[in-house]
Amino acid sequence: MTVVDALEIALVAAVTAAVVAILLAGRNRRRERRHRELLAQLPNTTVVLLGPDLRVRLAFGAGELVEGVPIVGRHVTEILPDSVATANLIDSYRAALAGEERAFEYTSQLSDTTYAARTAPLRDRGEIVGVVAAFEDLGVRRELSQRAAQRQVILDLMNEAYVSTDAAGNVTGWNRAAKEMFGWTAEEAVGRPVAELIVPEEDRDGFSTMVSRTWPGVSGEGRFDIRAERNGRHKDGRVFPLELAVTIAEIDGETVAHGLMHDITDRKRAERELQENVSDLAALAEAVGDLARSNLASEARAAICRAVVKIAGADAAGLMEPDPSGTGLRTTASEGVEIVGDFVSFTATAGAVRAFGNREPYFTADVPSDRTVRQAFYGGLGLVSVYWVPILQSSDALGVMMIGWRLPVAAPSPRVERLVRLLAAEAAVAIERAALLDRLERMAHTDDLTGLVNRRAWDRALERELARARREQEPLAVAMLDLDRFKSYNDRHGHQAGDRVLREAASAWRAVLRESDLLARYGGEEFAVAFPGCDLDRAEDLVDRLRRATPAGQSCSAGLACWDGDETADQLLGRADSALYDAKQAGRDRTVVA
Incomplete structure (x- = not known):
């Protein structure tokens, strides 16, 4: 059974306990904010703290809201629908109050999303004071894992050594050419300080200075921030000259330094x-x-x-x-x-x-x-x-x-x-x-499965479209589309068939849209569409045409909203998403206008 990584769960439990202790004792607010920020950055993970009465005390991540309503202060039975999965989840909460930890897979009846779940007792000075539960979206984890594997294939085909590091200078990526250049395998290198592996000892102070000057200047534009010739060190101690080019960029929400190096001994x-x-x-x-x-x-x-x-x-x-x-x-x-x-x-x-x-x-x-x-x-x-x-x-x-x-x-x-x-x-x-x-x-800007722009690129494009609509005083409509009962389709036909439906839907919908429209894969089976210069009636007609073009006998639901001339991108998208939820609740296979 796939569960949340043990180290991540230990981190979640430790930091969460610290936050609760701070809240109960009313201590240093700065430390409280720091712990909150750390929990909020856990990838694709929702952390929930419950009291002995099984009411939610704190929540971090995507699960803070259910159907648009905050879950803090509510009893779990008020939040979750009656089902076997819910009963098992509540049973794990009660087991945690008795001191037992559990790890299992849990499928939400509200979102058809499967999570890797972990429940554990929350202790304060040795006494059990509640429950900590962590939920990681397995679909997102699988998609991120596939993208990482595809990136590694491309990197391993390079003849230049590729090394990536996090802000602390620890290695996060290492290709085959790096192994040939420096002698370390990826298994030996990842997680260790890059300076210890490839920088001669006498050059480490200068290397640290270069790194410290680079990270504050993150541009996110994918351009080289450093170009330098430096000495590298092989695992056997041999020192040789190399050319180094570094760029700072985000991958899957994490800021990473990407280094490309080649041996310039011959030069x-x-x-x-x-x-x-x-x-x-x-x-x-x-x-x-x-x-x-x-x-x-x-x-x-x-x-x-x-x-x-x-x-x-x-x-x-x-x-x-x-x-x-x-x-x-x-x-x-x-x-x-x-x-x-x-x-x-x-x-x-x-x-x-x-x-x-x-x-x-x-x-x-x-x-x-x-x-x-x-x-x-x-x-x-x-x-x-x-x-x-x-x-x-x-x-x-x-x-x-x-x-x-x-x-x-x-x-x-x-x-x-x-x-x-x-x-x-x-x-x-x-x-x-x-x-x-x-x-x-x-x-970085394309969804690997469908070839559409991904959520990151969509967010940037929507901000640009809003700015243009404001500048040119033109309408802008946004729709959220979701394939109906897609999880059931996956369960019946398998993930490969489900992936095929997503690709065919993307292709069929692109054929319907105008050249100026923007179609993006927002996540899972959910898509987003922007209709620049399109009023509500015209946009509704286009959305209905998209729904009719849905392939493989599938149907889809849609929520549509038109910019009111003042709201932010998040507010506009939130109205479209709420309308999508209403379409689902009204029986699916329909368009609801916000």
Whole structure:
């Protein structure tokens, strides 16, 4: 049986007991507020304190209200409907008053939600003075676990080391590349201070200073807040140089520092070798700086092309990457020539294909006389000499850099070969990093199952729509939709069938809505819709069309509210949610207007 994690329950009980003791004794109010805030932040968990008479004394979390009414001061029999589940729950409360702890799964008859429940006696100076009960939403826990697993798959596919930490500096995330770079497994690393694992002892003071300066500046916009070169330490004690990029962002409601790192030993060695040529170092540093500042994939690709033209003294450059079809290479960025979108098949006789397939550079000094390259294409661009350099990450080819000159070049100089090779290595890191940021950004705002915007993105979008409606003096309607008896459908057909219904409902409803409307998965089987510029009559018609389009023989209930020109987003959504509740109570499969 799935139950709330033991450590979390111990924390809940300990902090709750402290709060009760403070309330009973009338002691330090600041400590009381701190304990309340801690309890309120427990993820997807409701904590309830009951007295010996089974009346609710305190409540924290989503369960503070039932049907819109506070539960504090009410007897449990006044709150919960008559059922076997309710009887078992009350029995666990009475057992707690007798000193017994219980852990079980409990399904609410009011919300069709299944919780991991834990009840325990609440003691003050050794005497049992009540009951503490904690309820964690299992559906939310399962969804968060699935999202975490999907994120880990993406992170483990990276060639850059990924390490995330909480505000205390303890490791919360660790990918395979981090294990290879630092020697620690994820099981060994997670939960331990990051400085102890990867920072040389002599550098820890400076690292702590950097961290303390970073956390107060949380922006939540997913942009890099730190870029630095530092020394890292392997598990075996070996110290090596690395490049570190850190961004502060929220994931599933928790603020986390995300660090991307790669070993720059080869770059540092090459820099030492190139110290005699100051101009080359300056050019390379400028190019690397442009790449480091590129947080979007398109920016990184354009920066690569600009840098290679400058470093090689060339007239043109193009970045070619595998086409999504897997049949050839497509140009994704260029400098000096307009060739974005150009495609060459892997079966074609072409210099780029040869460089990509052999993982080795290929050069032609005279395009017009070389039949192993696309003579008409490059001749049409006015290029005489062309150099194709593969972009490699380990042994994998990520793409090809095309470098072209309009005047004949006998061969790339050793200097150009060396600098372009270094730039190709930096380009591989920049491309992968920018693509990862794009994917993480999409994941942070998209529901994985349905492809709709998630609740976090919905909250931000609704605030923007309210601001626009206020500015332009236009109507705005909001609806809450909930699939009827969805838990019963899951029980009969299984969770996979239930997931399929959610995906099909999202697809069918999107087809009905206008381009300006916003559909979001609000949580579980509940969805939210915003209708900008739509009055109540028109919005009601659209909602009824959505209900008729519900797939798989399912029905849905809806609550609809129109902005009154003054209320907040929470108030507007609350009216729509109350109307949804009324629709459920009135028999389901209907729309109720607030």
